[in-house]
Amino acid sequence: MNPTIHDVARLANTSKSTVSRFLNGQPVKKETEQALKNAIKELNYHRNVNARRLVMHKTQTIGIVVDDISNYFYTPVFKGIERIAKEKGHHCIFYSLTSNISEEVSSLDFLYEGQVDGLIFVSFLKRKEEDLKKMAESGYPIVLVGHAGSLEEIDSVDVDNVYGISEMVKYLYRLGHRQIAYISGPDHLSATKDRLEGYEQTMAEFNLDIMVTHSDWSNESGYLAMNQLFEMGDFTAIISSNDETAIGALKAIQERGYQVPIDFSLTGFDDIAISSWTYPALTTIRQPFEAMGIKAAEILFNKIEKKQFSSERHLLKPKLVLRDSCRKI
Known part of the structure; x- marks a missing residue:
């Protein structure tokens, strides 16, 4: 038979409640801690996760649903989520749209089936309004990282892309630039519209002419877009909507x-x-990816622990990073 918590307590010469406290991450006396570690190792004891779930009515697990787990932009977001999950004594399980599931909204089944205590959806793609509505109406702890559409009834965390590009236009304006061209991004990504809006709004504030061409956010398309700009007119500065x-x-x-x-x-x-x-080294905008993951996880656990009932939408400010690719004129 598999060893039990009673066996651990007996071998460590302590009580069952002390073993339970130790297993739940609560402090115990230093000598007791060492005795428990030795007993657990000697007995090869493993916790009965299913029994724990039945008692607590919790899985101690949160799900992270991601459109493409290989996207390197998501790594610091995951790091932030995992940091908070660890503090809360929860594990993270990842679901990728490229392998596990066909679409984001279908992963709600993991909540309905009691496999996880909450879900964080991580994607910078545009989401369908009907999918967002289904998520909001599920009644379960859910937080979105990225696009949340016009829906106010769902918790979300994103970068303030409008602010980021606006800050870049203002920086170039302070350097004396008045002819500022812009290379926009692909339509299927949610940030494209907001970054273009930031450019157009701020150029309009300064009564400057707008000059826009488009890319798919690849090196190749940036090369082609730049050659198109040379045919479009005069400019002294170019804002690219990604590096x-x-x-x-x-x-x-x-x-x-x-x-x-x-x-x-x-x-x-x-x-x-x-x-x-x-x-030269590129002047750019740094996105607060890890902070996004931290904020998303904090909101999720507030929902799980029923400390928060109203929905929250957070736009985190990116940071202007000054290097060598711009000059005053």
């Missing part, structure tokens, strides 16, 4: 014999690792 696009644009500028920032100032968005290693 990959900016790196492609940088190549196109250099191939034409121009230099950044002497001839053109160039910026990105995201602050990916390579952005500090380009020549």
Whole structure:
């Protein structure tokens, strides 16, 4: 038979309640802690998770639903979530749309079936309004990271993309730039619309002409978009809506014999690792990914612990990172 908590208590010469406290992460005397560790190791004791769930009516597990688990932008988000989950004594289980499930909304079954205590949906893709409505109406602890549409009845955490691009326009304006071009992103990503809005609104505030071309946020498309801008008119600065696009644009500028920032100032968005290693190093916007994960997990556990009942929507401010790709004119 498998060893029980009674066996551990007997071998460690302590009480069952002390063993239980120790297993739940509560402090015990130092000598008792060592005796319990020795007993657990000697007996090869493992907790009966199913019995624990029956007693507590909790799985001690939260689910993280992600559209593509290989997306490196999500890693710090996961880190933030896991940090809070660990503090709360919960495990994280990941569900990827590329393997486990067909679409985000179908993962609600994990809640209905009692497999997890709550779900965090992580995606920077645009979500369908009908899917968001189903999530909001489920009545279970759910938090979205990324796009939440126009729905106010669901908890969400995202980056304030409008603010991020607006800050970049204002920075270039302070440097003396009045002809600022913009390379936008793909329509299927939720940030594209907000970043373009930040550019257009702030340019309008300064009564500046708008010049926009588009990319799919790849190096290649940034290269092509930059060549399109050269055919569109005059400019002294270019804001790329992500760093990959900016790196492609940088190549196109250099191939034409121009230099950044002497001839053109160039910026990105995201602050990916390579952005500090380009020549010149790229001025960009750093997204608070880990803070997003922390905030999403805090909201989720407030829901699980019934400390929060109304919905919350949080837009976290990104940070302007100044490097060498811009100059005053």
